[in-house]
Each structure stands twice: as structure tokens, then as C-alpha cells.
Amino acid sequence: MTKIASRQGHAADQRRDTVDFLAQYAAPMFLLLLILVFSLLHQNFLHPLNVMNVLRQVSISGLIAIGMTFVILTRGIDLSVGSQVALCGLAAAYVAKGGLESRFAVGVEQAGNPVILAVLAALAVGMAAGAVQGIAITRLKVPPFVVTLGGLTAFRGMALLLSGGGPVSGFTPDYTWWGQGRIMMVPVPVIIFVVVAIIAHIVLRYTRFGLHVYAVGGNEAAADLNGINARRVTFLVYVIVGFLSGFAAFVLSARLNSAEAVAGLGLELDIIAAVVIGGTSLFGGVGGIGGTVAGVLLIGVLRNGLVLLNVSSFVQQIIIGVILVMAVAFDQYAARRRG
Amino acid sequence: MAILELSGVSKHFGAIEALNGIDLSLERGEALGLMGDNGAGKSTLVKIIAGTFPPSMGRIVLDGEEVRFARPVEARQKGIEIIYQDLALCDNLSAALNVFLGRELIRKIGPCRFLDRTAMNARAAEIFAELKSETRPRDLVKHMSGGQRQAVAIARTRLVDPKIVLMDEPTAAISVRQVAEVLDLIRHLKTTGHTVILISHRTPDVFSVCDRVAVLRRGRKVADKPIADSSPEEVTGLITGAIEGA
Ligand SMILES: Nc1ncnc2c1ncn2[C@@H]1O[C@H](COP(=O)(O)OP(=O)(O)OP(=O)(O)O)[C@@H](O)[C@H]1O
Ligand SMILES: [Mg+2]
DSSP states (O other): OHHHHHHHHHHHHHHHHHHHHHHHHHHHHHHHHHHHHHHHHOTTTTSHHHHHHHHHHHHHHHHHHHHHHHHHHTTOOOTTHHHHHHHHHHHHHHHHHTSGGGGGOOSOOSSOOOHHHHHHHHHHHHHHHHHHHHHHHHTSOOOHHHHHHHHHHHHHHHHHHHHTTSOEEOOOHHHHHHHHOEETTEEHHHHHHHHHHHHHHHHHHHSHHHHHHHHHHHOHHHHHHTTOOHHHHHHHHHHHHHHHHHHHHHHHHHHHTEEOTTTTTTHHHHHHHHHHHTTOOTTSSOOOHHHHHHHHHHHHHHHHHHHHTTOOHHHHHHHHHHHHHHHHHHHHHHHHHHO | OOSEEEEEEEEEETTEEEEEEEEEEEOTTOEEEEEESTTSSHHHHHHHHTTSSOOSEEEEEETTEEOOOSSHHHHHHTTEEEEOTTTTOOTTSBHHHHHHTTSOOEEEETTEEEEOHHHHHHHHHHHHHHTTOOOOTTSBGGGOOHHHHHHHHHHHTTSSOOSEEEEESTTTTOOHHHHHHHHHHHHHHHHTTOEEEEEOSOHHHHHHHOSEEEEEETTEEEEEEEGGGOOHHHHHHHHHTSSOOO
């Protein structure tokens, strides 16, 4: 009797562990499979130039996806990141150009500010946007979905208002280096992405703050009762995603040598998709940076491979949509099993 | 001198009067059994002592000093530990991390401060061994049985040397053997000068370890007397209302 019961218990444990295992490793395994398939189907897929190309393409949205991982781990969401990218990019561009009057200038002006000031402007605007939303969420108790939906339209509106509609283009080489330069063959945005991913991973896994992010996502009330300031943690994750949106916005404007109010349109969906496909649960408390990097690469590789195979971008959209829904369906299933 | 003294403590949640004019005094090394029907206000009373929320009215004097806790950490810092009825665990974290939640052990490397998981796992394993619990420090709480979860919540109170330990139905989900361990723990706490409030629906437990028993009925204290002067029958009558007061 006891034997049977304990064996059943063990079997149930194993099933749960399989679910956890899949939640954690489905994205990396699927990524490897895609790489294998595309490299068999197209001889240029693994060419270093193409590899660098994919990496450079994913690194900008990847930066924001890292911040989004923090947010989703606390059981939140940030729909406003695409609009933040537009606003922060313009902030960097105007500062680099030396003022709002320069908005319709195209050439490289002499009177501009040092690049460092442009970076700081983008970061400051991103963090301010995150802080405002963080306050609305933690103090006014408006759900993150609603607050950041408001942010999505409000920040886009501010960007449009600020820019008067046209792009700001033509930066100094110091500026564009951040998007177009290379260090020993590797594009600068890729290096930034890798460094930020490593730091974020260390913060989440090995620091008290990182643990508190997981605790708040797992059981906010319990975290609070145990002396964790859940409000502060929640506020900070929105500031972090704002910071990284600002950074990404600057790198994007450097890569395109231009900033405009329509930059980052719809970016939030790709980013949230990458994070969720990477195994971070929309229910909070489960997931991490490793999965997000895999999710970002998965979407990037899929897009790139399908382009190489001449599959239309409409079909790409459909495929990514289907994968996203499958990932969320699995997340729901895993959460029920955890329940 | 009393270590803890409550006078006229009331608590209402909107129209609900959860507690009404509670006076309570506890000595060092004393164990009080707090009993009452479901919804009588037992959890509300210990949560007020633990700083989970403030009383609507009344005074709390701890060790001769009036206290007003704004957050549970403040009560913890003053030496009040609590095992919540719902245990307050994070299912997605390991047993050891749950034990140390909010007071993690830290290792410094240069200017950086990192979690010391090794030390936390080791200390948690020691505490679980003391409690004779099978709980493994690295296991996720979501995979644990009710008894193991309870052991995690109990282990939290063993991290520091508190003045007062509040236990809200700590034996509700655990095996006979572990109930005996928890009762032993309470005896041990008493002999080392700690004060305990034990909330339980199990009269035998209360009668075996507590010095006094207090009964709440619909937010009012209807009895508070030495165990020696009472009996399980009297307490049952007080809980149900068959006996008005004692
Ligand atoms: N946070 C709250 N908000 C509103 N009402 C509450 C809250 N906490 C408790 N109550 C109410 O206060 C009353 C006392 O609840 P309490 O949890 O203290 O009872 P209890 O004696 O611990 O019961 P049990 O034996 O079921 O645990 C109940 O009517 C309950 O509904
Ligand atoms: Mg209760």
C-alpha cells in the first residue's frame, strides 16, 4: 500500500519535473533545432557575416527584453517600451545636435554636445518614464497592463509632439559608432547586449534584489510579510526596463543614424513574445535571462532563416504568432501543474 | 514585569468587528493557548502583535515600551516572530530561501554583495534536522507536502533568538511525530525564557504545553485562566458559547 502510494508520488514528481524542464529548456532546444534546419537548407546561414547580422539585429530588442524579463518576473508587463524607444531616441538625438532648433537639420552640426550627454539624456528619459509608470502601479494601484497601455499612447504622443513629425538625422561618427562600429569584428550593439545580459543574469541569480524580484512574483503578500518592500521592487523593475529602453533607443538611433517619432512601433509585442517564448512565466516568479536570450535569438534566427529561404514577411508574422500562442499555452499548462 | 501587554485592542475591517476591547498580559517564559471558533479573531489578534496591520484602537506595550508597528519587519526587529496561518511562503523559491526571505545571508566580494546560498542551505538544513523534518533545503516549496511547508514556516522563527513567538495553527497539517516536535519546541522555548502564543483547535496540544488558555468568541475575550484551573470540557463549552464566560 505504502509502496504504491510512494511510487505514484514519485511519478507525479517526475511529471512536474518534466514540465519544469521543458519550461526552462524548450526555447534553447528549439533554437538549436532551427539553427540545424536552416544551416542544412541554406549554405550561407552559418556564414560569419550572416551570424553577426542576426546578432546585431536582435541585440537592440534584446536589451529591452532583458528589462522586460525583470518586469514579467514580478508578474507585471510593460507595453510602453516601443514608445519609450521613440521618445528616448529623440532625446538623445536632440542633445547630440545641441537643441530643439536642430530638429530639421540633416547634416553633421559642429555645435552639438558630446555623445555621453546624448546617452545620459536617453537613459534619463527612459528611467523617468519607468518611474512615472512605477509610481502609478505601486501607489495608485492601477494594474500594469493599464498603466503601460496609457504609457504606450502617451509616450508616442510626446514623441510626435516633440519631433514635429520629421526624423532627426546625421550624427557624428562618435555617435554612430555605438550602432555601426565593431570591436574585433563584433558589432558594438552585440557586445553591449552580451555585457548587459551577463550583468542582468548575475543580478537576478546572485543578489538580494534579484531574489526579491522572484519573491514578489511568486507571492507578493508573503514577500511583504517577510520584510521585502514589494512596492520598491516593483517600482525598480519599471525603472530598469526604462533604463534599458533608453539605452536601446540610443543604440538604435546610432545604427540608423537617425531618430524619429515612429521608431519602435509595435516593438513591445516582439519583446514580450521573446521573453515568454524564453520560458519566463506571465504568472510571475519563474524564468530568467538565459531563457530570454534564447527567446530573442529564436525569433531573430527564425526571421533571418525565413528571409534567406524567401518566405514572405507575412508568413513570418503568422509563424511567430503561432509559436507565441503555443508558448503561452504551455505556460498556462505548467502553471496549472505547479498550482 | 509583563513582556507583552495589550489593553483595549480593537480591530474592525469596514463593518466587521474582528476584535473588541482585548486586554492581554503575558510573562516571560509563559505559553498562552489562544482558542476560539473559526472567525473568532485569533489570527487578527496575533497579526496585530506581529505588526501585519495596526489595531483600530488600543495600546500594545512590549517590554515596558509602547510600540506601534508600521510594518511586520519592525515587530521582527523587536524580537517578535510569527508563523502565519497561511505560512506566507513563495512557492517558486527553495525551502532555504524561504526560511531566509527578508534576512538573507550575504557574502561580500569586493564592493559587491552576493547571496550566500551555501551558508543559507547549510543553516536551513541544521534547523530542519533540529525540527526532525524531512524537508530538504534546496527543494522548491511548490513540490512540498503540507507538513514540509509548515516546517519551513516554523524554521523561520529559529533564525534569531526572539522574545515572543506567535504560532497560528502550526500543527494543522503535520504528522503526529512532528506535532510532538513542535510541542517539544514550545516547551524548549519556555524553559529558555521565551514567550509563546499558540493558536490551535486541538485542545490536547494546548493542555499539554500551555500555562494559560484564553478563549475568543466573536472578537471578545470570554476567558483567560491558568490551564490548571480549567478543563478541556470547559474550554469546549467556552468556544461554542455553551458556557458564557469564565
Ligand atoms: N484582512 C481582512 N479584511 C477583512 N476582514 C477580515 C480580515 N482579516 C480577518 N477578517 C475578518 O475578521 C474576523 C476574524 O478573522 P480571523 O482570521 O482573525 O479568525 P480566526 O479566529 O483566526 O479564524 P480561523 O480559526 O478560521 O483561522 C472574520 O470575520 C474575518 O472575516
Ligand atoms: Mg486564523
